[in-house]
Amino acid sequence: MTVAFLYALSGVALFVLAFHALVSRRHLLHKIMSVNVMGSGVFLIIGALARRTPTADPDPVPLALVITGIVVAVAATALGIVIMLRVQAATGRPELPPADRN
């Protein structure tokens, strides 16, 4: 096993861990943070596997994809935090309202 696979597996663990936290944590800040960690896991898998080239330089295409992904993630996080604050202001709780309204 090479370094690429080591970090890729670390990314898999991050992804699964964050998915668990996303489902089980109730506070919206935890949920938004879970999505961020999940993103880091995905980026680590994609970026680490780019290191499997025969030369010393990693494949630049996946790295460019990861940079794009990181910027999209911060944009989404900023929006998420603003909506979280408004949810708390409107309902008094920084949590998702119950799903069943019917």
Added chain:
Amino acid sequence: MSRAPSRAVLWLLLLTLGGGLGWAVLSLPPVAQGLGEQVRQHLQVSGVESPVTAVLLNFRGYDTLLEIAVLALATVAIWSVATMPRRRRGLAGPVLVFFVQVLVPFMVLLAGYLLWSGSHAEGGAFQAGVVLAAAALLVILAGAPLPAGAGGWPLRVGLMLGLLVFLGVGVLVTTTGRNFLELPPAWAGGLILMIEAAAAISIGASLALAFRGGRPRNARAGS
């Protein structure tokens, strides 16, 4: 996410997910070429020397254009969801003011360096944009009020500059019979630097404003 499934189902799902992903990753061949070779072959005509920058701003520039649209979108959405909470007071103190006076010009210089560096080594628009945003944050933390008219068009133009310049360059090259975003090799370096400079300003502005959490109170509500 909502209806908490029973623990057993959740753990089964997680085990399947982890196991499947691990299996998928380990089934990949240990050595793969990817598109690295193709990128290297076309690097000379891309206008930059850094492969990652070449992919981001030239080969897959369309992705980056849409990504800058995502950043602009986040600002538009935040402005339509919330107004800036009122600041009670800044953290102004002599030490912070001193830091701001010394650090901010230095950070602007650093952003410029990162932009320039992105063409041949590590760096580029996003990194430079973050440094600009950090400089703006320091100013905000020091309690400086937003300049009068900050919600007006200068700020709006700054936020959209990256998207507009990127779109403009892409459309402009079509007048020479090229496809959208097909940068002429002789001009590619300069055009990319221009796009990155505009993008860095927009990224800096978007991030700094995102930190403030809403549209400026003096901005017209219709964002």
Added chain:
Amino acid sequence: MPQPGAALLVVAVLLPVSASALCFLAPRLARAIAVVVALVLALTVVLLAVQLVTHGPLEYRVGGWGAPLGIDLRADGLTVFMLLAAALTGLPVTVYGLSYFPASGAAGGFWPLWMLLWGALNALFVAGDAFNLYVTLELMGLSAVGLVALAGSSDALGGAMRYLLMTLTASLIYLLGVGLLYHRSGTLDLALLGTSLEGGATTWVALGLMSAALLVKSALFPLHFWLPPAHSSAPAPVSAVLSGLVVKATIYLLLRLWLDVMPPGKAGLGAALGGLGAAAIVWGSVQALRQSELKLLVAYSTVAQLGYLFLPFAIDPAHAGVAWRGAAYFVLCHALAKTAMFMTVGNLQKLGAGAHLGELQHVARQFPVSLAAFGIAGVTIIGLPPSGGFLAKWLLLQASFGAGQWWFAVVVLAGGLLSAAYVFRVVGLAFVEEGTRARGDVAPKGRTSAAEWITLAVALATVVLGFTAPLMLGVLDVGEPFGQPSGEPLSEPGGAP
């Protein structure tokens, strides 16, 4: 040699994206910009359809590099059909928005967000690159979240938050699949993936992740948990776009992966999707019948109607082509019908009538035009002649008889009956005249507003679609998106389904 007219593909993306920036820069002009751009965009799509019919499938190399290094845009009949569906829905929604949203106020955010959402939809339809699709998915999801939150109520904010977490998670899962596919095959281009991709663990895990992500985004039962809260709490024009277009965009993408990328050996997956689609039709319709709020009823109806779009996955491949043509036509008809229904709800709310089913009495006398629109749209949802919905379901039935899969026909017919039940429930209540008025302060009948006439026009369009099928299906068949010669002419529907 670039194809003439292929540049229209990139125009269909750039036009709304730049319009969004302009709407943000000049909020006072936003409404005018949006209307002009909507008109030009509709014209662009019509020109694109003409180009397609005369020249065949189109391809455009953004940046001039070409796949695999660059990003290609592609359009066959299905692509242009979806662009047309977006334009036919988007144009009336834009005009309706003029009267729905006040000229000033926080709702001004509608214009840049809606333009960006339209741009994202078009970008998704024309994309030929798996990662480019990820960016369009994020663009689409985040603008939709912003639009839902626009309503500002605590329901809308909760719905937007749930939507945001769903869309981000699903996008990341999709991206993970794309990354694995790239590392497996060395390309992100869908067409190249389709020719070079071999089976094996990585491929199937990657395609499984991408499919699962798209199923969540498409709200296929039982993954629809996020849809009713978001779609029922958003402003009415937004609900129309979300129900009419956004959920279908991800089904379109799933279909693209299914037809163009997935290697053989997927019959089991197809059967599962068809089964879930059938369950969605029954379960969603029953839920719609149980609702007491009009907007939730319409939202659950969407959950049910989306089920039809998954049935063809389970059809014997030899006959699936006909089923897919029916499903595509269904997308168009349902988009317009749902738009008319959500607009009706918006009209009633604006004019002070309750959105609660119990308050619907006397509504028919006060708002005859809106109610007529709801009824006409209902005809398409049920699938009665002469609507476009009838034709779509006719094609689905034809495929099921051709393939000898009778259960499929039973589900289609049962879905029609159930939807008839909830449509007639609404229309019936609205016509109730006797009984005590629930509220004495309901406004008396005034002049019919422009918004009501737009609603009626959209509803009537679903009927027109019943007669324009040969033309529309002619566009759809260019390039044989469903992978088999569609030589047999469209057989005329003979009797009631």
Added chain:
Amino acid sequence: MWMLDGTLAVSLVLIASRALAADDLFEAVALFVAFGLLMTLAWVRLDAVDVALAEAGIGAGFTGALFLAGVARLQRQARVRRPGREVHR
């Protein structure tokens, strides 16, 4: 170097799990920033310096700052809020 990479790969997962399990929000944010810095190190180890710069600036730095501001505002809102009144618009 295997020791370093192995330790880094494991600590990434450990610190992320601590961050997501922390009930105190400030503690969670601090751990998240530390996680971002470890991610930066991992990118350096993978010879992806561009990504490392983006991760340090955006992932750890800016996202961390956004979370911190978010937590501060959550707590301020919780103190100020009276039932039935919107504070934030």
